[in-house]
Amino acid sequence: MSQSQDxxxxxxxxHELTVSRSEQVLLEDADLHLAPSTITYLYGENGAGKTSxxxxxxxxxxADHGVVYWNKKPISHPDSGYxxxxxxxxxxxxxxxxxxxxxxxxxxxxxxxxGRVHQKSLSNDISGVLRELGIGGLENRMFAELSxxxxxxxxxxxxxxxxxxxxxxxxxxxxxDQKTRGWLADKxxxxxxxxxxxxxxxxxxxxxxxxxxxxGVEHE
Amino acid sequence: xxxxxxxxxLKVARRNWIGLAIPLLFFIIVVSLFPFAVSPEAPVLQKxxxxxxxxxxxxAMLLSLEQFYRSDYQDGSLEQLLLMSSPxxxxxxxxxxxxxxxxxxxxxxxxxLAVLMQINYGSAGSSHTWVLMLSLVLGTPTLCLLGxxxxxxxxxxxxxxxxxxxxIIPLYVPILIFGASTVTASLENMRYNGELxxxxxxLLIAIVFAPFASGRALKISVG
Numbered sequence: 001m002s003q004s005q006d007x008x009x010x011x012x013x014x015h016e017l018t019v020s021r022s023e024q025v026l027l028e029d030a031d032l033h034l035a036p037s038t039i040t041y042l043y044g045e046n047g048a049g050k051t052s053x054x055x056x057x058x059x060x061x062x063a064d065h066g067v068v069y070w071n072k073k074p075i076s077h078p079d080s081g082y083x084x085x086x087x088x089x090x091x092x093x094x095x096x097x098x099x100x101x102x103x104x105x106x107x108x109x110x111x112x113x114x115g116r117v118h119q120k121s122l123s124n125d126i127s128g129v130l131r132e133l134g135i136g137g138l139e140n141r142m143f144a145e146l147s148x149x150x151x152x153x154x155x156x157x158x159x160x161x162x163x164x165x166x167x168x169x170x171x172x173x174x175x176x177d178q179k180t181r182g183w184l185a186d187k188x189x190x191x192x193x194x195x196x197x198x199x200x201x202x203x204x205x206x207x208x209x210x211x212x213x214x215x216g217v218e219h220e
Numbered sequence: 221x222x223x224x225x226x227x228x229x230l231k232v233a234r235r236n237w238i239g240l241a242i243p244l245l246f247f248i249i250v251v252s253l254f255p256f257a258v259s260p261e262a263p264v265l266q267k268x269x270x271x272x273x274x275x276x277x278x279x280a281m282l283l284s285l286e287q288f289y290r291s292d293y294q295d296g297s298l299e300q301l302l303l304m305s306s307p308x309x310x311x312x313x314x315x316x317x318x319x320x321x322x323x324x325x326x327x328x329x330x331x332x333l334a335v336l337m338q339i340n341y342g343s344a345g346s347s348h349t350w351v352l353m354l355s356l357v358l359g360t361p362t363l364c365l366l367g368x369x370x371x372x373x374x375x376x377x378x379x380x381x382x383x384x385x386x387x388i389i390p391l392y393v394p395i396l397i398f399g400a401s402t403v404t405a406s407l408e409n410m411r412y413n414g415e416l417x418x419x420x421x422x423l424l425i426a427i428v429f430a431p432f433a434s435g436r437a438l439k440i441s442v443g
Contacts, residue, residue: 060299061443083303092296098235099228111222111304 007072011035011197012166012168013058013088013113029066032215034166039188039198039209044217050201051091053217055201058088070166084112085165087102094153097144101135101154102126104143105161112162122161127155133180149175156184159191166197173202186211194217221305222313239287240321247280247326252331262338269337270403272353276333277356278327278396281363282389284322286381288371289314289438293423299442304378307435315361315431323360325367344409351406358401358419365423365430366391372437395422 009014012034012185019027026049035042044050055061057068059075059082073080095104109117122138130136133153133171135146150187157165167188175180187210188198233240255343258264292298301310332338334349370388374380402415 057291058303060303084305088300088303090296092294092297092299094296094300096228096232096291096297098232103231107224107228108300108304111221111301114221115224177396 003207007069008011009035009069010071011038012057012199013072014071015067017068018064019049019052019061019157020064021049021061025105026052027217034197034199034213036165036195036197038212039192039200040213040215041206041211042199042201042217044201048206048217051170054199054201055090056111058086058168059083060088060170074172082166084170084186087117087159087162087164087166088168089155089158089170091170093151093152095143095154097142100140100142101130101146102139104154105157106112108158125142125155125161129160130154132160132183133157138200149177152176153180156180159187165195167191167199169200171201171203173206181206182208192195222309222316225301225305225313226317227312228354229313233317233321239407240284240390241282243284243322244325244329248329248333250276250279252336252350255336255338256412262341265338266341266407269280269334270400270407272351273330273333273337273352274355274359274396274400274403277330277360277399278363278392279346280326281322281360282366282385282392285367285371285384288318288368289375290371293375293441298438304443307439308431308437309435311368311372311431311434315434318368319361319364323356323364326360327353327356339407340401341375350405351412352403354416355399355402355419358416358423359395362395362419362423362426363392363428365434368434369437372403372441375438375441390410398422 006013010141012032014030014032016029016031017028018025042050042053052061055065068075070080070082071084073082073199075082078176080111098198099107102123106119109122127136127139130139130153134154135150135153138146139149143154146154156172176184188200188209192198251273254268255265258268264385270406289298295403298310319403329350330353331340333351339348339352340346366388368385370384370391377383398415398418402412402419405412405415
């Protein structure tokens with residue numbers, strides 16, 4: 001893209017973004033900037049297009065118009081390194097029922113780090129994170145055997161096991177107990193302190209997590 | 221990267237082996253019923269054998285396609301795979317795993333069916349069996365590759381089984397024709413090199429284009 005030199009924004013920057021889903025325009029010519037070290041809260045009613053916007057920013061849903069930049073380069077450009085830096089946790093948990101918790105987490109970590117990871121220390125890291133989440137010792141349980149809340153915790157454990165610079169989280173606080181909400185808020189703040197970009201949605205206001213930027217999606 | 225994906229596929233499949241056994245069982249049952257239904261005499265069965273075995277193999281592959289991509293699409297892991305690796309390598313690893321788990325077992329089981337269908341009857345019997353296996357080795361990967369394209373195109377449609385069948389059966393027909401006629405030629409003691417070469421050509425073309433096409437279609441289906 002010839003315009004890419006003009007972009008002055010670090011972090012994630014969406015320029016004149018138009019997103020539609022099933023012939024319905026959800027977003028028209030919107031500019032959105034998620035700077036490093038900021039937490040952005042995306043709000044909107046059910047069906048307003050929060051998830052579609054997130055999927056578009058994650059590069060899964062092609063935009064009708066507009067470009068999304070990551071550190072001044074279009075995300076589709078191989079040099080942007082966007083997909084190395086991004087963890088996108090969708091509403092579906094993306095875990096296989098047929099694998100154990102540890103196998104699921106290890107697979108994603110290996111895929112992201114292209115196998116350049118010490119397997120023994122990865123196993124230790126997995127045990128450590130699961131303990132923090134209150135599901136320690138369940139590493140070798142099948143994913144299908146867990147309760148909905150526990151499954152959700154396993155999906156969140158990925159955030160701690162894979163290095164990233166931007167988190168896009170669809171409803172990360174749903175289904176969580178008080179303690180885990182606090183844990184996730186702490187970890188999100190720590191990630192922000194290290195220069196991370198965070199975009200998340202939620203139905204309720206999260207008291208534990210101070211937000212730097214609010215972005216709303218509204219129905220026409 | 222492909223190795224990581226492949227290892228995961230095989231691990232999931234191992235825990236879910238019943239789903240994989242069904243197409244194989246289907247393959248065996250269909251072929252083994254023919255001697256009962258038609259006639260156990262060698263000349264009759266030999267005439268039917270190439271067609272019956274190849275049709276059964278094709279239908280077994282079609283039956284197994286249902287598992288291609290479907291569960292990954294439903295539980296959201298396909299999305300994650302596409303984010304974290306290239307669509308083509310996702311397709312390659314899926315196709316490879318799928319062939320190892322369905323195509324290869326079909327090839328391994330085929331000598332058994334050759335016995336049932338009296339292909340190994342007579343002095344040149346074992347060479348006919350080898351030709352059958354060779355035709356399946358060259359043909360079934362092509363069926364997998366084409367099936368992958370069909371499945372990835374129709375993922376977003378619910379109940380896509382029928383749609384896929386309509387979409388890819390016309391593409392399967394040439395492979396069926398040359399696969400079965402390879403074995404027929406061998407049984408009639410004629411040269412079968414030409415048929416095998418064409419099966420090989422189909423395979424090479426499919427290897428070049430199908431993973432790429434399937435990967436692109438996956439991107440579209442997920443978007």
